[in-house]
Structure formats: structure tokens, C-alpha cells
Amino acid sequence: MKRSKTMELGVGLFMLAGILGLVFLGLRVSGLSLSVPADTFTLQANFANIGGLKPRARVTMAGVNVGRVSAIELDTDWYDARVTLELDGALEGQLSRDTTAAILTAGLLGEQYVGLSPGGDPETLGDGDTLTDTQSALVLEELIQQFVSNMVRD
Amino acid sequence: MIPRVIALGRHGCDLLEALGRSGLFLAQSALGWPSREGLYLWLRQMHFVGVLSLAIVLVSGLFIGMVLALQGYTILIDFGAEQALGQMVALSLLRELAPVVAALLFAGRAGSALTAEIGLMKATEQLTSMEMIGVDPLRRVVAPRLWAGFVSLPLLTVGFSVVGIYGGFLVGVEWLGLFEGSYWSNMQASVDFIADVGNGMLKSLVFALVVTWIAVFQGYDLIPTSEGISRATTRTVVYSSLAVLGLDFVLTAVMFGGLS
Numbered sequence: 490m491k492r493s494k495t496m497e498l499g500v501g502l503f504m505l506a507g508i509l510g511l512v513f514l515g516l517r518v519s520g521l522s523l524s525v526p527a528d529t530f531t532l533q534a535n536f537a538n539i540g541g542l543k544p545r546a547r548v549t550m551a552g553v554n555v556g557r558v559s560a561i562e563l564d565t566d567w568y569d570a571r572v573t574l575e576l577d578g579a580l581e582g583q584l585s586r587d588t589t590a591a592i593l594t595a596g597l598l599g600e601q602y603v604g605l606s607p608g609g610d611p612e613t614l615g616d617g618d619t620l621t622d623t624q625s626a627l628v629l630e631e632l633i634q635q636f637v638s639n640m641v642r643d
Numbered sequence: 644m645i646p647r648v649i650a651l652g653r654h655g656c657d658l659l660e661a662l663g664r665s666g667l668f669l670a671q672s673a674l675g676w677p678s679r680e681g682l683y684l685w686l687r688q689m690h691f692v693g694v695l696s697l698a699i700v701l702v703s704g705l706f707i708g709m710v711l712a713l714q715g716y717t718i719l720i721d722f723g724a725e726q727a728l729g730q731m732v733a734l735s736l737l738r739e740l741a742p743v744v745a746a747l748l749f750a751g752r753a754g755s756a757l758t759a760e761i762g763l764m765k766a767t768e769q770l771t772s773m774e775m776i777g778v779d780p781l782r783r784v785v786a787p788r789l790w791a792g793f794v795s796l797p798l799l800t801v802g803f804s805v806v807g808i809y810g811g812f813l814v815g816v817e818w819l820g821l822f823e824g825s826y827w828s829n830m831q832a833s834v835d836f837i838a839d840v841g842n843g844m845l846k847s848l849v850f851a852l853v854v855t856w857i858a859v860f861q862g863y864d865l866i867p868t869s870e871g872i873s874r875a876t877t878r879t880v881v882y883s884s885l886a887v888l889g890l891d892f893v894l895t896a897v898m899f900g901g902l903s
Contacts, residue, residue, distance in 0.1 A: 499694040500686055507798030510805040514840045518733050518808060520831025547832070599726075600832065 528578035529556065530616040534590045539570040540601055540626025542592055547602040548574050555580060558603060574603060574620075586610040591624035601626060665860045672785040672859075673793075684787035692753045692788070693795030697802065699752055700745055704803035707740055708732060708810025715811075716819050728821055729830035732811035737834065737843045738899065741804040743891050746850035749796050750883035754858035757788055758879040761862030762872040770863075785859055792855025793848070800847040842898045849890060854883040 515521045536542075539561060548556040556576035564571040574590075587608030594601050614620070677685065711732050719725045761784060764770050770780040808830075815821045834840070858879045865875035 496690045497686065500689045503689070503694045503697060503795070504798060507801050510801035513805050514737070514801065515836050517827065518737070518830055519834040519836040519840055521836050
């Protein structure tokens with residue numbers, strides 16, 4: 490069996506390039522991070538209407554990513570949407586009790602995400618607490634309906 | 644009437660027999676622990692099937708990524724959503740185009756060559772001579788080629804995606820002036836590693852199995868004449884292309900169609 494070193498080198502480089510490519514797809518394209526998942530804590534928030542919010546959506550504060558939406562379910566006590574937020578562990582015990590959560594839209598047609606705004610209460614939120622002050626998603630149909638009914642009234 | 648039914652029955656039996664023969668053939672050649680010699684043989688086939696296919700796959704990937712970005716940009720800009728270009732290019736490449744186009748190119752570039760090579764070995768009675776001297780042609784000739792195909796097509800698919808996404812970056816960002824940050828960040832926000840990259844790789848593994856299986860079996864099973872070789876080579880390309888496109892629909896329906 491004749492084997493040339495260049496052929497072995499070629500196959501080795503080929504396989505290495507494939508593995509590196511997969512790493513590129515993981516890190517650069519799908520945005521995985523190599524660091525171990527940092528400790529997180531969860532908060533609950535009830536929204537009257539979540540619009541198009543989906544699990545895995547971003548949670549931001551002042552535009553900075555601080556966590557993600559981990560679950561969305563229907564709260565059958567109040568018939569509104571119960572959204573579970575998974576936030577950076579560094580924020581545990583830092584957010585004041587009257588922090589507000591709003592469902593915002595990135596751009597006109599972009600994805601929806603949750604924006605937190607800080608409050609002024611000296612008491613802070615811990616793991617599993619519920620945000621009481623929430624603002625629902627902007628649903629275009631409702632806005633148009635309001636606009637039309639206002640026009641009719643005038 | 645009766646002769647037609649008989650002919651139909653004969654076709655059915657032939658089809659089942661060929662399926663059974665090819666299944667046995669796959670099991671006999673792909674299973675089994677490789678010897679040291681087998682590893683060398685596999686390495687040689689990896690060079691031929693994988694490394695030498697790299698050029699055509701990467702060049703096609705670059706152009707497909709560039710075209711996707713160009714077409715996508717002109718459509719998305721009508722909606723003011725050109726920021727979603729990275730997302731569009733990456734998702735269409737990872738989920739569909741890279742596995743399918745790489746498999747089609749692979750069938751044309753490597754599959755046909757495998758069929759012709761094994762077919763010529765059979766026509767010149769090299770395979771029979773091997774059996775005569777006590778070497779199993781399934782393990783000596785077929786198994787290294789099968790395994791080289793299984794391993795190299797997924798690697799080629801990864802290369803196709805990476806180069807395609809880079810091609811989209813070249814056209815979208817460098818040429819058309821899209822903001823670089825939105826290209827990558829929209830992509831990262833929408834691509835999921837397991838659901839998109841993982842399922843694309845799974846597709847590619849299935850296609851690798853099917854394409855190399857068809858190519859090698861057609862070569863091993865052909866009528867050992869020059870006409871038989873040419874027919875088998877054509878059949879390899881036709882059957883593997885059809886199998887890839889058909890299976891792609893089924894796999895997409897299962898993976899992304901919410902049919903589970």
C-alpha cells in the first residue's frame with residue numbers, strides 16, 4: 490500500500506477544517522457561548538397579552554441583554570399569560586420590587602422581547618418573585634380598532 | 644391480461660430482491676471492525692471522495708451564499724427588513740441548501756466515480772480474482788468507500804454552510820453596505836444550534852448514507868459490460884438525486900414541519 494505524506498496531510502486538514510467549520514457554526518452563527526451557563530434566577534410576570542413573544546426571546550434592561558424568556562403559559566386563575574424570565578444571577582437582589590416589564594418590538598417588523606425598567610423601591614426581588622407592573626405587547630389590530638372607533642365618535 | 648399481471652409480479656419480485664440484496668450488501672460491508680490495512684484504504688478513499696470534492700463544493704457554496712444574499716437583499720429592502728438578511732441566508736443554508744446541494748454535487752462528483760471504478764473492477768474480474776485468493780472484496784473494496792462517503796459528506800456540508808454564510812457576508816455587508824453587526828446578531832438570535840445546525844447535519848448524514856450506498860451498490864451489482872457500466876453510472880446520479888430530494892421533503896416535514 491503506497492501512501493504519500495501529502496495525501497495523509499490533505500485528509501487530516503480536510504477533517505480538521507470540517508470540525509473547525511462546525512465550531513464556527515456553533516459559536517459565530519448560532520451564538521453559543523463556551524462559558525458554562527452562569528447561575529441564573531427566575532422571575533414571573535403576568536401580561537394581559539404577549540403578542541408574538543416566544544420562549545428564548547431576549548430580556549433586556551436599558552438595551553443590555555440580561556436574560557431570556559424560559560417559559561410562557563396560560564395562567565388559568567386570571568386568564569392572562571404567565572411568562573417566566575430567566576435572569577443573570579448577578580442581578581439577584583439588585584432589582585427593586587417595583588421594576589416594570591414591557592413587551593417591546595425590535596424595529597417595525599422585528600422580534601419581540603421583554604424590556605425591564607428599574608423602579609425606586611428599596612426592597613428588592615429574589616428568586617421566584619413576581620413582577621406586578623407589566624405592560625402588554627402592542628397589538629396592531631387593537632390600535633387600529635381604537636383609532637377607527639375614535640374616528641367614528643368624532 | 645394474465646401475461647401483464649405476470650410481468651408486474653416479476654417486476655415486484657425483482658425490486659424486492661434488489662432491495663434485499665442491497666440491504667445485505669450494506670450490512671456485510673459496512674459492519675465489522677476495520678483492520679489496520681482497512682484504515683489505510685479508508686484514508687485513501689477519504690482523499691479521493693472528500694478532499695478532491697472540496698473544491699467544487701466550496702466554490703458552489705460561495706456562489707450560492709452570494710446569490711442568496713443578493714436576492715434576499717432586493718426582496719427584504721422592500722419591507723425595510725434588510726437587517727434580517729443574515730438570518731435568511733444562514734437559515735436557508737443550514738436547514739436546506741447546504742445538505743441538499745452538497746449531496747447532489749457529491750453524487751455527481753464522487754458517487755458516479757465510485758460506481759464506475761467498482762464497475763470496471765467487476766468487468767475486468769478483479770473482484771472475482773480477489774475472492775479466488777481469499778480476500779473479501781466487500782471488506783477490501785466496498786467498505787472503505789462506504790465509510791469514506793459517510794464521513795466526508797457531512798464534513799463537506801459544514802464547509803458549504805460556512806463558505807455560503809461568508810459569501811452572504813461578502814455581498815450583503817461588503818458590497819451592498821448592510822451594517823455588519825446586524826448581519827451577525829440577527830443570525831445569532833435566530834439560529835439554534837441543535838434545531839438548525841444539528842438537524843442540518845442529521846439530514847446530511849442520512850444523505851451521505853443513501854448516496855454512497857446507491858453509488859457503491861450500483862457499481863457492485865451492474866452487468867459487467869461497457870454498456871452496463873455507463874448505465875449504472877447514470878443510474879447512480881439519477882437515483883441518488885431523486886432519493887436526496889425526496890428524503891429531504893420527508894425529513895423537513897418531520898424536523899421543521901411540526902409533525903412530531
